[in-house]
Structures are given as structure tokens and as C-alpha cells.
Amino acid sequence: MTTILRIDASIKGDASVTRRLGDxxxxxxxxxxxxxxxxxxxxxxGIPLIDGAWIGAAYTPADQRNAAQKAQLALSDELIAELKAADVVVIGMPVYNFGITGPLKAWIDQICRVGETFVYTEAGPQGLVTGPRVIAAYASGGVPQGSANDLATPYLRQVLGFIGITDVRVIAAAGVAVDEAAALARAETQIAALAA
Incomplete structure (x- = not known):
């Protein structure tokens, strides 16, 4: 049985293009x-931002964490468990000011955790989340996906690769501020071509 994890990060509610693409x-x-x-x-x-206490808890061996440290990592544990349980992750990736949204970055910070989703080795970092594939729903007002001004796509590929996820497909609706109907039509063509 296939498990799908859907992450929505747009602050635009029902007006969100990435939510419609995600649907x-x-x-x-x-x-x-x-x-x-x-x-x-x-x-x-919003997702709580990581801070010094979070880092301290994350780098404390699990069997040595106190109650406060366990509580500090409870949401991270939950988010990582969701990610590891998924066969496919659908990420809504609206582009604000050339990059990903703050809430999506906060989610990424919560799931990038030493000993859980990556480890450091003599050969460098090694990702531990190798199961799921990712389909990202990209939407921007005017930044073409894959262009020099698109900072979101390379960042998402880099950080997911860091934790072991290398199968990342981007469905792009770029230029919605110029011609939303055409941008959505291009994205829908890409969705129709998705392989099972």
C-alpha cells in the first residue's frame, strides 16, 4: 500500500496555486x-523555529535526554516519522522573494536532524531517508522555475539530497502573476505526465 505525505506551505489559503496543484x-x-x-x-x-535548546537536545544521545529535551524534540520526532512512513511526499513550494516560504524552511529545519535523517561520516554527511520520492508543486508570480533567479528549486533538491531523498520531481506553475491560466495549464500537463 502506498502512503502519501502532503505538505502545504502557502499562506494564501484557498487562493493558493500550490494548494490547487497539490490537490x-x-x-x-x-x-x-x-x-x-x-x-x-x-x-x-507556522512551525516552531529551531533554537539553541533544540540543537542541544538533538545532539544529546536519545537515552540521555531529560524530559525538557524530549519535549523540545517531540514535534521533530512526529514530522520525521511522517516523512519516513511516506512513499511519496507532495510538497507545496510557493516562491516568495525568490525562495521557499518561512514555514517550509521551518519544517525542513525540524526534519534535518543528526542521527535521525542524516549522519556525519569520514566520507561526509550521509542521508538516512532513502525511501520516498518527492513531487514539489512550484508556483511563482514571475520567477521561471530552473532560472538563475529560482533559488527555491536548487535549495529543495540540495536539502532533500542531504537527508537521502534524490528522486525529486518539480511541477511548475511559473508566471502566475502574468498569466495564471497558462501557468496552471502548463503545470497540469506536467501532472498528467507523472509516472505511477
Whole structure:
């Protein structure tokens, strides 16, 4: 059975292009995998930012953490468990000011955790999350996906690769501020071409 994890990060609610694309991507995945389990995580209202106490807890061996440190990492534990349980992760990636949203960055910071999603080795960092593939729903007002001004896509690929996820597909609706209908049509063509 296939498990889909959907992450929404747009602050635009029902007006969000990435949410609409996410709906279509999930529908396509569910059509290809009847009976798939869907987990959803809307981070748009905010996820706690990591801080010094969080880092201290993360670098303390699990069997030595006190109650406060365990509480500090509880959300991170939950988010990592969702990620590791997923076969496919659908990430809404709206582009604000050339990069990803603050809430999406906060989610990434919570899931990038030493000993849980990556380890340091003599050969360099090694990712520990090798199971899921990612489909990112990219939307921007005017930044073409893959252009020199697109800082979001390379960052997402880099950070996911760091934790072991290398199968990353981007569905792009770029230029929605210029011609939203055309941008959505291009994205829908890409969704239709998604392989099961």
C-alpha cells in the first residue's frame, strides 16, 4: 500500500496555486494507487523555529535526554516519522522573494536532524531517508522555475539530497502573476505526465 505525505506551505489559503496543484497531484497519485493512505501537514500557520535548546537536545544521545529535551524534540520526532512512513511526499513550494516560504524552511529545519535523517561520516554527511520520492508543486508570480533567479528549486533538491531523498520531481506553475491560466495549464500537463 502506498502512503502519501502532503505538505502545504502557502499562506494564501484557498487562493493558493500550490494548494490547487497539490490537490491535482494527490488526485493523480490516488488514481494510480487506489487505497493509498494520505497524511497531510499544513505548516502555513507556522512551525516552531529551531533554537539553541533544540540543537542541544538533538545532539544529546536519545537515552540521555531529560524530559525538557524530549519535549523540545517531540514535534521533530512526529514530522520525521511522517516523512519516513511516506512513499511519496507532495510538497507545496510557493516562491516568495525568490525562495521557499518561512514555514517550509521551518519544517525542513525540524526534519534535518543528526542521527535521525542524516549522519556525519569520514566520507561526509550521509542521508538516512532513502525511501520516498518527492513531487514539489512550484508556483511563482514571475520567477521561471530552473532560472538563475529560482533559488527555491536548487535549495529543495540540495536539502532533500542531504537527508537521502534524490528522486525529486518539480511541477511548475511559473508566471502566475502574468498569466495564471497558462501557468496552471502548463503545470497540469506536467501532472498528467507523472509516472505511477
Amino acid at each position: 491535482k497531484i494527490v488526485a493523480r497519485l490516488q488514481a494510480d494507487h487506489p487505497g493509498a493512505t494520505l497524511m497531510t501537514r499544513d505548516v502555513s500557520a
